[in-house]
Amino acid sequence: MGAQHDDLHDAADPHGRALRLGIGGPVGSGKTALVAALCRSLGPSMRLGVVTNDIYTTEDAEFLRRAGVLDPERILAVQTGCCPHTAIRDDIAANLDAVETLEERFGPLDLVIVESGGDNLTATFSRGLADRQIFVLDVSGGDKVPRKGGPGVTMADLLVVNKTDLAPLVGADLTVMSRDAAAVRDGRPVLFTSLREDRSAHSVAEWVTSLVNTWKHANAHDHERTTPTTAA
Amino acid sequence: MRQDIGDGRGDGMRDKPTGDAALLLLADSRLPAGGHAHSGGAEEAVRLGTITGPEDLARFLRGRLATAGLVTAALAAAACELATATADHPAGPYGQADGDGNPPDAGTGAGTGADPAHPWRRLDAEADARTASPAQREASRVQGRLLLRTARRIWPSTVLDTLARAVPEGAHHPIALGAAAASAGCDPYQAAMAAAYISVTGPATAAVRLLGLDPVTVHRLLADLAPALNDAAHAACASLIDDVVPNGPAQNGAIQNGATHDGIAQNSAIQNGAPANGAAAKARGSGWPALPGHTAPALDLLAEGHLNNPMKLFVS
Ligand SMILES: Nc1nc2c(ncn2[C@@H]2O[C@H](COP(=O)(O)OP(=O)(O)OP(=O)(O)O)[C@@H](O)[C@H]2O)c(=O)[nH]1
Ligand SMILES: [Mg+2]
Numbered sequence: 001m002g003a004q005h006d007d008l009h010d011a012a013d014p015h016g017r018a019l020r021l022g023i024g025g026p027v028g029s030g031k032t033a034l035v036a037a038l039c040r041s042l043g044p045s046m047r048l049g050v051v052t053n054d055i056y057t058t059e060d061a062e063f064l065r066r067a068g069v070l071d072p073e074r075i076l077a078v079q080t081g082c083c084p085h086t087a088i089r090d091d092i093a094a095n096l097d098a099v100e101t102l103e104e105r106f107g108p109l110d111l112v113i114v115e116s117g118g119d120n121l122t123a124t125f126s127r128g129l130a131d132r133q134i135f136v137l138d139v140s141g142g143d144k145v146p147r148k149g150g151p152g153v154t155m156a157d158l159l160v161v162n163k164t165d166l167a168p169l170v171g172a173d174l175t176v177m178s179r180d181a182a183a184v185r186d187g188r189p190v191l192f193t194s195l196r197e198d199r200s201a202h203s204v205a206e207w208v209t210s211l212v213n214t215w216k217h218a219n220a221h222d223h224e225r226t227t228p229t230t231a232a
Numbered sequence: 233m234r235q236d237i238g239d240g241r242g243d244g245m246r247d248k249p250t251g252d253a254a255l256l257l258l259a260d261s262r263l264p265a266g267g268h269a270h271s272g273g274a275e276e277a278v279r280l281g282t283i284t285g286p287e288d289l290a291r292f293l294r295g296r297l298a299t300a301g302l303v304t305a306a307l308a309a310a311a312c313e314l315a316t317a318t319a320d321h322p323a324g325p326y327g328q329a330d331g332d333g334n335p336p337d338a339g340t341g342a343g344t345g346a347d348p349a350h351p352w353r354r355l356d357a358e359a360d361a362r363t364a365s366p367a368q369r370e371a372s373r374v375q376g377r378l379l380l381r382t383a384r385r386i387w388p389s390t391v392l393d394t395l396a397r398a399v400p401e402g403a404h405h406p407i408a409l410g411a412a413a414a415s416a417g418c419d420p421y422q423a424a425m426a427a428a429y430i431s432v433t434g435p436a437t438a439a440v441r442l443l444g445l446d447p448v449t450v451h452r453l454l455a456d457l458a459p460a461l462n463d464a465a466h467a468a469c470a471s472l473i474d475d476v477v478p479n480g481p482a483q484n485g486a487i488q489n490g491a492t493h494d495g496i497a498q499n500s501a502i503q504n505g506a507p508a509n510g511a512a513a514k515a516r517g518s519g520w521p522a523l524p525g526h527t528a529p530a531l532d533l534l535a536e537g538h539l540n541n542p543m544k545l546f547v548s
Binding site for chain 2: 055056078079080081082083086087090091092093094096097
């Protein structure tokens, strides 16, 4: 468990470390399905780590381990004591510890994905924990959800509206969702997925790939300039 | 405004600015150091039906404070005192101001002196010896590691760096708490108070969440514990004074030699070899084996049971 490394006390120092991507959203919207899909499509070309935040048990971590999408040891579960949003926003210590444990054991990594426990529309990741974040909604909550806003919907770097295959069954109008989301997101991207049908989440994987590349590029420059020794 | 607190503070610390505000920050449940995910045995007690309402909870908290609470308070006070002494005398017997190339502990022999990490390992071993349940040891180390991670960014200090290096897998929580308290500007009494306070507020909050108890009722229980918290902090500090055999009322019949577990034997040797009138720095730490060591078998069993519960919300 020893994650405390002498030089890691300033977790805010981004030089040379993996991009940290938060994936949040309401209970059951498809966060774990998206993590699995990203592992499937990015695993072959990137060095990955995953941290899950389960409400009860370590269900999501177990699911991902069983799914065989990633070396089980690269998946760590954090327990959140009744308050999933606290662990990703107000008190991120346990999550940071898990992220850095992965980087220490398997690093250098390209991408560490942190899945939050299912929560409400106000739950977003602290910038101290996630460099970028995806908020996952699904259509079954009704097509009014994007209009309701909340920091997850409005501020996330990417909004994913999942389970489009169910739209006809629940009477959700995707055009309405798309229009409402655009209205509150100030130009930030929205992607519609059916992870049931596209098990590698093509469009999202593409977005993440370009994010990771940009991150690496920026860090490579920073790194050369500031620390000529070995990468973290 | 604190004259009525008494004399539980170590000598030589009165000239320091008081750490009252720092104490509030440190004891606040909003301190982002991972504490919110620990129930201190309350979750398992709820599962087993031991805590079902405010009356059970009150008894649980009182028992916890009198045992684990007092022990962690004493350890936190000792850690705070050690941190303060080290900060005051960076080149003293505890070692020079540290540098990155600091050699690892030269060996297991006592009194090596040169390595500032050495006394921290000894004090951490004292905490280990007082924590019978492996599950509790793990929970304590995780919390200590997370607290240190947080404290090193809020109150950066050489002492905290030294402690992190001394126990890389994570120092026990009270040790980290005491060191953090010193770095924040608290004295040992305040460190002890923080430890005692946290030992009951964590489980109380967990019970509110798990059972849907009236939060005001539970806060009333905590307020009722205020005198006991004061007593615990006093007793914790009384046990620090090396040249006095700890025999205050709060510890009557409760002192237990810490040399009950592996790795503590050397401390007994130090204790035996350190006369009360020795150099102050040499004497410091000689009393650690005699710090309170109350056991709480029920808490140990709850911690072990909790570990095996597949449906848990809290880490401990
Ligand atoms: N029909 C349909 N079902 C989906 C889709 N994506 C996920 N699901 C199902 O939705 C359920 C919840 O998916 P998860 O990925 O576990 O959702 P989650 O957001 O991780 O859930 P929590 O972590 O519990 O909040 C599972 O039964 C998935 O199989 C989709 O695109 N279409
Ligand atoms: Mg999930």
